[in-house]
Amino acid sequence: MENRNGQVRKGTSVSWARHLRWFGVFAHLLFVSSSHAALAQSLGEIQAEVRRVTSSWPQGRPPADPAQLHSAIQALGKAALSFIALADRAAQAGSESKERATLLEAYRTVSQPLEAVYEQTGGQLERLVQKVIAEDGDLEALYESPEYRQGQALGAEALYYLNWVRFYGARLHEGAQRKALLEKAASGFGSFLGGEQKTDLQRESLLGRGLCALELGDFDAAMDDLQAVADDPQNPAERRTKARLALLDGLVRNGRYADAVKVSAPLADSGDPRALFLRARALLELARKASANDAERQRKEALALLERVRRAGGAWEDRAQQLLLAFADDPAALARDATSPHARLELAKLALQKKQFSEAVRVLEELGKSGGALPASIEAERNYLLGIALFQLGSWEAAARTLEQAVELRASEDAAEAAYLRFKAREKLASEKPELADDPAYEAAIRSYVERFPQHRFAYEAFFRLGELLQRRQRCEEALPFFAKVTGDAEFSLRARFAALQCRVSLLGTRVRPDDATLSTLGQEIRELVQALSEAEQRRLVDRTSLANMRGKLAVLQAAWQSWQPNPDWASVAHSLEGFEQRYPQLPELFAPAARLRLLALAELGQFARAEQEAAERAAALAQAYDAKEVEALAVRFIRAGTARRNQGEAGADVAAQRVALQLYQGLAAAGKLGESSELALARLYETTGNLERAEELYRKALTEKPNSLPLLRQLARLLEARGQTREALELWRRYAEAARPGDGPWYEGQYQLARLDKELGSPRAACQRLQNMKSAMPGLSDRELRSRLEQLYNEVCR
Numbered sequence: 001m002e003n004r005n006g007q008v009r010k011g012t013s014v015s016w017a018r019h020l021r022w023f024g025v026f027a028h029l030l031f032v033s034s035s036h037a038a039l040a041q042s043l044g045e046i047q048a049e050v051r052r053v054t055s056s057w058p059q060g061r062p063p064a065d066p067a068q069l070h071s072a073i074q075a076l077g078k079a080a081l082s083f084i085a086l087a088d089r090a091a092q093a094g095s096e097s098k099e100r101a102t103l104l105e106a107y108r109t110v111s112q113p114l115e116a117v118y119e120q121t122g123g124q125l126e127r128l129v130q131k132v133i134a135e136d137g138d139l140e141a142l143y144e145s146p147e148y149r150q151g152q153a154l155g156a157e158a159l160y161y162l163n164w165v166r167f168y169g170a171r172l173h174e175g176a177q178r179k180a181l182l183e184k185a186a187s188g189f190g191s192f193l194g195g196e197q198k199t200d201l202q203r204e205s206l207l208g209r210g211l212c213a214l215e216l217g218d219f220d221a222a223m224d225d226l227q228a229v230a231d232d233p234q235n236p237a238e239r240r241t242k243a244r245l246a247l248l249d250g251l252v253r254n255g256r257y258a259d260a261v262k263v264s265a266p267l268a269d270s271g272d273p274r275a276l277f278l279r280a281r282a283l284l285e286l287a288r289k290a291s292a293n294d295a296e297r298q299r300k301e302a303l304a305l306l307e308r309v310r311r312a313g314g315a316w317e318d319r320a321q322q323l324l325l326a327f328a329d330d331p332a333a334l335a336r337d338a339t340s341p342h343a344r345l346e347l348a349k350l351a352l353q354k355k356q357f358s359e360a361v362r363v364l365e366e367l368g369k370s371g372g373a374l375p376a377s378i379e380a381e382r383n384y385l386l387g388i389a390l391f392q393l394g395s396w397e398a399a400a401r402t403l404e405q406a407v408e409l410r411a412s413e414d415a416a417e418a419a420y421l422r423f424k425a426r427e428k429l430a431s432e433k434p435e436l437a438d439d440p441a442y443e444a445a446i447r448s449y450v451e452r453f454p455q456h457r458f459a460y461e462a463f464f465r466l467g468e469l470l471q472r473r474q475r476c477e478e479a480l481p482f483f484a485k486v487t488g489d490a491e492f493s494l495r496a497r498f499a500a501l502q503c504r505v506s507l508l509g510t511r512v513r514p515d516d517a518t519l520s521t522l523g524q525e526i527r528e529l530v531q532a533l534s535e536a537e538q539r540r541l542v543d544r545t546s547l548a549n550m551r552g553k554l555a556v557l558q559a560a561w562q563s564w565q566p567n568p569d570w571a572s573v574a575h576s577l578e579g580f581e582q583r584y585p586q587l588p589e590l591f592a593p594a595a596r597l598r599l600l601a602l603a604e605l606g607q608f609a610r611a612e613q614e615a616a617e618r619a620a621a622l623a624q625a626y627d628a629k630e631v632e633a634l635a636v637r638f639i640r641a642g643t644a645r646r647n648q649g650e651a652g653a654d655v656a657a658q659r660v661a662l663q664l665y666q667g668l669a670a671a672g673k674l675g676e677s678s679e680l681a682l683a684r685l686y687e688t689t690g691n692l693e694r695a696e697e698l699y700r701k702a703l704t705e706k707p708n709s710l711p712l713l714r715q716l717a718r719l720l721e722a723r724g725q726t727r728e729a730l731e732l733w734r735r736y737a738e739a740a741r742p743g744d745g746p747w748y749e750g751q752y753q754l755a756r757l758d759k760e761l762g763s764p765r766a767a768c769q770r771l772q773n774m775k776s777a778m779p780g781l782s783d784r785e786l787r788s789r790l791e792q793l794y795n796e797v798c799r
Contacts, residue, residue: 043086043106049079050109062117073157076114080161083110086170094315100172103418107169109681114162121155135548156192160201163188163208179216186212203235214250222250241270253689268305273312273664277319280305284327303343310342324350341367341378349386352392360389380406384418391421396432396634399426400445402783407448416453423449423462425793435556443469446482449481458739460486464496467503472589476503490541494532501525505560513564522561530553545586559597574601590617592625599634599660603641608656611638615660619667626674632681658688676702680711687715692723708739717753730757743780752790759797768798 039225053075054060063069083106090099100492163185170181190206192201210225229235244267251260260282267275283302309320324346344367346404351360364386368374374382387403403422407415426442436442446469450462480503486496505522508514514522534551536542542550559573580594596616602611622631642657665682668674674682681703686695701714706712717732737750750776758767771794781787 043102046082062120079162080165081108096099106171111165118158182212183218252278258287273309273316276305307343357389357392394429396425419449460492552587570601570604592621603638611660615663619663623667623671635664702710764797
């Protein structure tokens with residue numbers, strides 16, 4: 001083999017350079033290299049072509065017959081050119097890394113049989129030489145013999161293809177193997193460069209040797225060869241362009257950016273993304289040290305070039321992005337030099353990657369004000385990126401509004417991300433301002449996200465929030481299906497299970513005890529949740545705050561389940577919920593249920609003093625969380641419990657229990673939830689607990705609104721009489737009797753009370769006269785007790 005200067009290396013028996021001066025060999029190779037128009041387009045086609053050639057080889061070795069070997073080389077050469085075309089397409093598309101495995105397999109498929117052919121032809125020539133030497137024959141005669149020349153031509157033909165296969169194969173390897181392949185390829189290309197006559201094969205081989213030198217790091221040698229190819233007018237335009245592209249690559253690699261810009265000038269209009277990319281890089285490097293005016297000009301051209309690179313698609317889009325990222329120390333400043341909306345968007349993305357969110361907002365807002373309507377796709381992406389930047393800055397409201405526009409405009413996968421971030425922005429607003437938790441805009445953001453993108457990777461968050469929102473509005477039947485869709489995340493799934501169980505318990509109500517089957521199912525679910533919570537804590541699947549929340553919910557669920565048992569353990573209920581509000585301040589929505597269950601337990605335990613304090617603290621929350629009937633039922637439970645204990649000999653228990661009921665009714669009154677009968681109940685409780693003044697006040701207030709209400713007139717008359725205001729009580733009974741229909745029970749009651757008070761006020765005659773006037777109506781009185789009282793009073797005042 002020859003070195004770079006065309007000299008034969010010592011110790012080499014066979015030299016292609018010495019004998020390739022024969023024009024016939026060059027002509028033959030040129031014919032071979034240019035006659036394959038229809039090349040395989042895929043790895044599978046290349047493999048099929050090579051199998052077709054090698055399947056007939058005896059014992060897997062190349063045929064010895066020259067004609068058969070020539071035919072095999074031609075077919076393998078076609079496969080080699082297909083591999084090279086495949087590699088060039090990958091390089092053109094910038095997808096070499098992505099397609100490396102395919103290209104590597106194609107290389108192995110082609111190189112192995114070609115290496116075998118080359119070794120066989122070289123071996124045959126070596127044996128001929130050794131035979132002549134052994135016989136002390138004439139080597140020059142051997143070199144001129146048809147047999148030797150034929151073997152030489154076959155070896156050269158194989159080497160031609162093998163040189164390029166080795167070069168392209170080296171680019172798929174690393175380290176020592178890469179270096180070895182490049183050195184072999186360089187040596188092979190050098191073998192074709194001897195002799196005085198300059199042929200097209202030699203010009204092509206010079207390009208090959210220059211490319212190898214570049215990859216081997218021999219910059220000066222590479223520049224010499226590549227410049228010679230680029231400057232030679234006898235080379236076809238395609239070859240000169242390849243040389244210039246390699247020159248440009250070498251100059252950029254070695255930091256000669258000004259020379260790179262000069263070399264790349266003819267390539268700028270080629271549209272080849274490799275040339276555009278390298279020129280853009282050189283310009284950006286120069287801009288770092290240039291004057292302000294030159295730097296601005298260089299950046300503008302580089303940005304325009306990278307926009308063209310980006311439009312090449314595939315891996316080039318990522319490469320353009322990475323180059324911008326490497327040079328965009330100040331993306332906002334760089335954006336001012338960009339004229340393309342695409343380039344500005346890319347620079348905004350870089351600002352986001354660098355966490356320069358304010359700068360990204362400026363770039364994107366300026367793009368929106370740049371004049372003229374942007375294409376829908378550009379405007380959608382602008383809104384999306386702007387929404388991200390605003391979100392990162394904590395501008396939740398502005399982010400939500402901007403992302404809403406992005407969701408409406410985009411039809412790509414980014415629309416799902418925009419919808420998700422819009423939901424999260426509204427969620428942030430609701431967490432900072434609790435009054436916005438029921439904001440229609442928040443619900444709309446959640447529903448829009450889950451309806452349009454139910455398969456998005458974070459959809460479970462929105463499903464949970466929507467269920468939570470509906471649960472808070474006491475619409476548990478609607479909430480349950482959304483909780484059921486929360487999957488894929490351990491923490492949210494566990495929280496959804498808790499919330500769903502809460503909903504099912506809530507739907508059972510509090511007035512009727514569930515049946516045994518339902519209670520059994522609930523008990524099993526609670527036990528499973530206890531186990532799941534324990535496992536989540538051990539495996540650290542849930543953060544501490546969420547664990548605390550779930551423990552609080554579990555305490556309420558267990559207490560509710562216990563309260564429905566045939567013989568509840570009320571002491572355990574009271575104990576488990578003691579201090580609930582202090583232990584779980586982050587669960588205000590459970591304060592009312594916990595307080596209700598505690599009060600139920602205290603009522604059954606007869607701890608009325610403690611219950612009175614509890615009711616005073618929690619009455620407002622209970623009135624807010626439950627309807628009036630629910631709270632009244634709890635109050636009545638205390639009244640009955642107190643009465644039962646008084647009947648069992650516990651003195652004062654009834655009044656103590658009534659004080660608890662009074663607190664509950666006061667909470668309803670403050671919430672504006674008292675009906676007429678409830679107001680009377682409250683007044684009676686004031687009365688029975690000794691607050692007669694407050695009771696009178698309530699009765700009078702109620703009478704102002706309903707002056708002819710028989711229950712109110714009766715209660716106030718009795719109260720006033722008890723307080724010594726007999727004459728006013730008499731007047732109220734008169735109004736009572738007048739409001740009642742003659743002949744009805746209340747009318748008889750009114751007449752009796754009027755006659756009784758006439759007597760009390762010293763007017764027995766008036767009392768007798770009243771009783772005599774109603775004698776004719778006595779047959780209609782069916783109330784025996786009242787009839788007895790009337791007859792007794794008649795006997796007292798009329799005889």
